[in-house]
Amino acid sequence: MSVDVDELHDGVVRRLAGAGRRHTSGRRPVVAALVSADGPATISELVDLDVQLAQSSVYRNLAVLEEVGAVTRVVAHDDRVRFELAEALTHHPHHHLICGNCGVVGDFELAADAESALRGALARIGRSTRFRMDLRRLDLLGTCAACP
Amino acid sequence: MSVDVDELHDGVVRRLAGAGRRHTSGRRPVVAALVSADGPATISELVDLDVQLAQSSVYRNLAVLEEVGAVTRVVAHDDRVRFELAEALTHHPHHHLICGNCGVVGDFELAADAESALRGALARIGRSTRFRMDLRRLDLLGTCAACP
């Protein structure tokens, strides 16, 4: 991921501090793992990366980091929840491609014109429904290369 | 839902029979509940509709109905899984609007031109990624009318 890691780290610290939370030895590796992950990571993946960390702490830290706006919860397949760094920190707006078979999640970006066209269409949809559309999430289901 | 219920029912029976499964008293009410539901229903909603049914049977029947292509699993919020009748039976292609706050799910359709434009864009995305895009699912996250 081509992100300035230090700047990203500062962003996390700033957000934590702003909410009266601390930047601890248990949070740091979680963020680091999310930085190096090439897509939304499951909790068990994060736990496995650092056996030192207690599962419960990872759960709690992800909750805090989400609360603070540093990470985003990604709902993909039916089983596990996944997390990724918030776009506010990565400056990499993207959407998700979900494999309907195995549940793996990938990221993709839309070209600027496609993105704005889509946003326009969605805004119209939002007006005609009982939903306020903000395109906070656009997930697509397909089949990944590894699946039949 | 403006669907020919008898035809739909026949479709379910046909699919079950084709897979060597039986159309039973436990499956019928599940399908009926999905027909009357105005959107993807959670399993607990389905169980509550007919207290006669054992939870485990509802789970198993939904799995069978999905296997047979009669119902579709909808992944929405982080907690509960939802199910809806397969489009092959309802002939009502649609996408989903998910409330990012409370998790409620609504359906929506795209105008034909918007739909085909979107499909074109997605086909291009699929080619540039490791995914085979088939637009089997297009879920959008917004905020429902009932949430702040």
Next chain:
DNA sequence: TTTACTGCAAAGGGTTTGCAACATG
């Protein structure tokens, strides 16, 4: 020094499964 945070283990809650009885084709 205050109080957020951590680890451990136990509790929760939705989903799955084993098994014996039952019902469908």
Next chain:
DNA sequence: CATGTTGCAAACCCTTTGCAGTAAA
């Protein structure tokens, strides 16, 4: 009648919570 199906209850698995000790600011 052969075998798919059902109910019940126990087993599972991921996630959450209580608590006492620890460590950030």
